[in-house]
Amino acid sequence: MATFIGFSLTVPAAGSAGHPASCNASIKTVRILIVFEVVAFSFFLFSSLIAQSIKLTINLLNSLDPTDPHKADIDSSALKYGLCGSAxxxxxxxxxxxxSIVNFIQVKLGVFSCGHEPVYGVVVLVTCVGSALLVKTYGGVIDRLEIV
Incomplete structure (x- = not known):
């Protein structure tokens, strides 16, 4: 929550890196930053609500059968689509x-054309997050192939 509040209070003129005024990000960059934050939060909320509803459905179905509390008869296609939607x-x-962090870097360190620091930060960010997303996306596929 503090991250979102900190991002939303960011203004280009208050950059803390001490770069020249010509390197300040435009107000459009700050607006795009806030839009991306809201969209990111919306997707995270969507994912969380889908996962929570699947969990609630499983718990409710398990509570209906006192003989076997670990068995939930859920439609497998609904479960698959719900998990895919959550992912x-x-x-x-x-x-x-x-x-949004890419735009935050531009606001705080200056636009990409004014120095190496914002470029280095974005390259590290995209490399780390991109590789983690690839592992998250394709890791389940690899695990599933080994099971079969």
Whole structure:
């Protein structure tokens, strides 16, 4: 929550890196930053609500059968689509949060054309987050192939 509040209170003129005024990000960059934050939060909330509703459904179905409390008769296609929707929301939330951090870097360190620091920060961010998203996305596929 503090991250979102800190991002939303960011203004280009208050950059703390001591770069020249010509390197300040435009107000459009700050607006895009806030839009990306809201979209990221929306996707994370979507993902969380889908996962929570699946969990609630499983718990409710398990409570109906006192003989076997660990068996839930759930439609497998509904479960599959729900899990895919939750994973999609989580991945898209990460993508939009990464995009908002890219704009945050421009606001705090200056636009990309004015120095190496913002470029280095973005390269490290995109490399780390991008590789983590690839592992998250394709890791489940690899695990599933080994099971079969």
């Amino acid at each position: 999609f929301g989580s991945i898209m939330g990460c993508v939009f949060l990464m995009l």
